Amino acid sequence: MSLYDNVLIKIREMRESLTPVERMVGDYILENTEEIPHLSIKELAQASKTSDASVLRFCKTLGYSGYRNFIVSISAALGSRDDEMKVQYTDIRPGDELSTIIANISLNNRKSIDDTLSVIDREEIAKAVDILRECKRIAFFGVGASGLICMDGEQKFSRINKICHAYRDGHSQLTAATLLEEDDVAIFISNSGATIEILDALEIAKKNKATCIAITKYHKSALAERADIVLSISTPELTIRSGAMGSRIAMLTVIDILFAGVASAEYDSVKKYLTMTHNIVTKKLKY
Template sequence: MQKGLDRIRQGIGILNPSEKKVAEFILKNPQEILDMPIATLSKKTNTSEATIIRMCRSLHFKGFRELKISISAYISQEDQKGNKYQDISEGASLTEIIKSISNNNMYSINSTLAILNPKSIEEAIALLDKARRIIVIGVGASGIVACDFEQKLKRINKWCEAVTDSHYMLTTSVHLQEDDVVLAVSYSGETKEIIDALKIACANGAAVISLTGYSTNTVQKMADTNLFVSVSEQSIRSGATASRIAQLNVIDILFTGLASLNYEQSVEYLEKTRKVIQDRFTGSRKNG
């Protein structure tokens, strides 16, 4: 099946004039489309939102959201043919590096905000709130994100464990139950260790929340609730910098949303953890 822009190019001939107008705009502005709500596209093309939905279905997309996911994946694949290390350039000054990295990170967060679905965030927070146990799995840079979520949830006395070792993922997944939740962090959505662990978790009835790049991928298909970050990384990077920042931003949203559901209790737990750490360092200075 044709993906992204190729599917639009191949199918544009079957569209009616209004739908074709939308398709031509998308082909000319694919990157802009990723951050564009359907209402904005409607205004820019002088068509109705219903026309855009019909165009999507005529091209065999379930809707505008799926069309954007497919275009995003297509752009990511095309970008991989270019510079392998877009963060690193020969002879760049420190000022240029500071500006480049900061701009990339801000772009990644802003692009992610444009594709985050509030309903999916709400569903994810509800699952986490009711969970007996929360397991966060991730490998490499995604493992760092998993560990960040663990330490945050422990501060509000929510049972959470970050698992970054492939063997430990399997042995942990074997013991999951229906009232447990797995948060799977994988930018590509195709990490074999993550997929293998999810097969076991799903078989045991555990709920799965995915946090992946904005594309159709295996991890996303295995999840009950899908959360996405903007696709802006190359397949080979200097350390998955921008995607990690975007993932951490989503983790902060989940943590804050979860803490807010039980505000008074969360504040009490946060104060206890703050105090015990503060006392630890105060005591160390006194003993020193």
């Protein structure tokens, strides 16, 4: 089990995409977490008003090979629960002092990163880095706030001389996806995983045999199911007041990880580009 693995966060994030029976198991676990490590699979099935088979399916849906591995993860999550309870997401509230806002936003951003580390698949990251190293070009697809993440990705990978571009509106995304080829990588960014423009472009990219990477919330979604590689984030958007703050910082972190992974693996060949781009900007700032 990963140092950062937290099954309780996984259950929280996956809840809405679980089957009704799986949700019954998940809800019981979240409401009675302390007692779960002491229950057999049959006892948990009885307590959640489901069946042994349903509990086992629930465990496998969350990525565990069996009930024993699941219980080990529950115990580990409980071990760090006291610290977790001290750091809760806080929404924008009327009349907060500026010092409170500074503290809350900082805590929210840190917890977004920590929760993302609990669900992201390290093997998928490794696959993504390998593909990005070998690809001919990179196309970023995102709408609205996700489009801003695309721009960040374009800026970073351009610095190491990767051919890449960010596409942020539906028409340009369709055009770009149509021109993708087998040696290209398309990175689709969507918190919900259900953005229509993104799914339309994804369908075209897959037909053209481009490798499709998804950066999306950890749950079952059309984007996650259809992408070749899925990099999951975890961060609840509390209300319309806080907008896409949490998902933005989590997605930017994933982009940073991918960029650093590629740059580190190819450092001998890309350090000259990093130096050149740094020097030209620094020189410009002197005038």
